């Protein structure tokens with residue numbers, strides 16, 4: 001099947017994904033893969049909050065690079081200003097005035113914290129002001145403090161309550177994309193996880209956000225390579241809107257190109273077209289579904305400039321399967337001291353892109369990338 005399809009690879013006309021951009025990280029800093037958040041480590045990428053200039057970065061990416069999709073990671077704990085599921089508000093100190101002395105008693109089941117959610121909203125509004133689509137990414141790995149939602153941890157109702165409030169806040173913004181959970185992993189039962197995802201989707205739609213895209217995350221850190229084989233695609237296929245349709249319910253996939261796939265090394269080992277992006281595209285097209293690659297990346301190294309450019313050339317060419325991609329990451333990351341940095345060098349009004357951004361994220365759309373002369377598409381299934 002795969003060999004047959006590969007034999008149909010052709011050099012195609014210029015094509016680009018409808019959506020492409022960069023993760024603007026920072027509000028999520030301090031969250032680990034157990035879904036535990038050290039709120040004192042959150043580093044809002046906004047100068048008004050003492051951080052890096054994520055607003056100017058997005059403006060630069062939109063204006064100079066024609067990028068139009070930004071993903072804005074934040075923790076569940078930050079939004080409710082509580083590190084406790086059961087009630088007591090976090091009263092740890094946080095610099096930059098982003099968190100005062102909390103005297104209220106928010107919990108995972110409670111209300112959004114006005115100060116913290118409004119601080120996060122500043123980044124959302126800066127994103128929307130560029131005209132881009134903006135992904136609200138709850139960066140909790142399917143967990144709250146090491147307990148899985150709906151499988152021993154917070155209830156589906158508590159998770160739905162979070163999303164109901166976020167959706168009510170942004171229901172009129174058609175460019176908002178609801179990224180309901182970053183990188184679930186080690187989920188014992190994907191059928192139960194799909195019910196958790198359904199609870200969030202139902203809450204978002206019921207709150208009045210009836211048309212926006214919602215990203216559905218799977219197991220294995222929502223890994224693209226095992227999205228079909230390990231039960232994510234099958235179980236998430238059943239998630240539906242209030243009217244039973246699948247409209248705007250998009251599969252959320254991640255893939256890093258370094259040797260262990262963890263997205264930490266400077267070098268890349270493969271473009272993963274034949275073992276990941278091609279078979280997933282075939283599944284998506286056969287099932288009339290689409291995906292967004294909401295995290296991918298690589299270092300500013302020769303191997304990654306080759307591999308990531310080839311990956312994104314493939315993604316750009318296969319618009320029937322992939323709506324877009326988001327590189328990891330800019331925002332609060334150092335432009336010089338982080339292997340996967342996509343943070344532009346310089347300052348507002350005078351930014352220079354990292355090579356990986358210029359050549360791969362942007363170049364494969366502008367015709368200037370390394371791989372631009374050898375685009376591949378699936379001609380037919």
Ligand SMILES: *[C@@H]1O[C@H](CO)[C@@H](O)[C@H](O)[C@H]1NC(C)=O
Pocket residue numbers: 088089090091092
């Ligand atoms: C605030 O922190 C102190 C010291 O860590 C703790 O004893 C107290 O219970 C906390 N208060 C709330 C409301 O969480």
Ligand SMILES: *[C@@H]1O[C@H](CO)[C@@H](O)[C@H](O)[C@H]1NC(C)=O
Pocket residue numbers: 099100101
């Ligand atoms: C925190 O609480 C202390 C003691 O009540 C108070 O002096 C301080 O002004 C408060 N800080 C903020 C940011 O509310």
Ligand SMILES: *[C@@H]1O[C@H](CO)[C@@H](O)[C@H](O)[C@H]1NC(C)=O
Pocket residue numbers: 168169170171172
């Ligand atoms: C959404 O738009 C409606 C109709 O214009 C308005 O009444 C409502 O206040 C808006 N809600 C938000 C959260 O912006």
Ligand SMILES: *[C@@H]1O[C@H](CO)[C@@H](O)[C@H](O)[C@H]1NC(C)=O
Pocket residue numbers: 185186187188219220226230
């Ligand atoms: C598939 O999911 C199970 C359950 O989370 C996990 O233990 C396993 O490692 C995954 N398999 C692969 C190949 O990723």
Ligand SMILES: *[C@@H]1O[C@H](CO)[C@@H](O)[C@H](O)[C@H]1NC(C)=O
Pocket residue numbers: 188189190191230231232233234235
């Ligand atoms: C749901 O996921 C489980 C693994 O957790 C898998 O065994 C099962 O086949 C999946 N169901 C569907 C409909 O894909």
Ligand SMILES: *[C@@H]1O[C@H](CO)[C@@H](O)[C@H](O)[C@H]1NC(C)=O
Pocket residue numbers: 237238244245246287289
């Ligand atoms: C939803 O998507 C699945 C494939 O992911 C498809 O089989 C099913 O028919 C769709 N349902 C509706 C109502 O469109």
Ligand SMILES: *[C@@H]1O[C@H](CO)[C@@H](O)[C@H](O)[C@H]1NC(C)=O
Pocket residue numbers: 264265266267339
């Ligand atoms: C950065 O990349 C180098 C080379 O691949 C690797 O040895 C190092 O561990 C990476 N740094 C981090 C923090 O992962």
Ligand SMILES: *[C@@H]1O[C@H](CO)[C@@H](O)[C@H](O)[C@H]1NC(C)=O
Pocket residue numbers: 345346350352
């Ligand atoms: C713009 O940035 C470049 C390199 O980052 C620097 O050499 C140049 O002086 C800057 N120009 C201005 C006007 O700041």
Ligand SMILES: CC(=O)N[C@H]1CO[C@H](CO)[C@@H](O)[C@@H]1O
Pocket residue numbers: 043049050051052095096
């Ligand atoms: C006043 C203050 O503490 N500012 C800090 C805000 O956060 C940035 C990024 O971590 C720090 O560099 C500032 O010192």
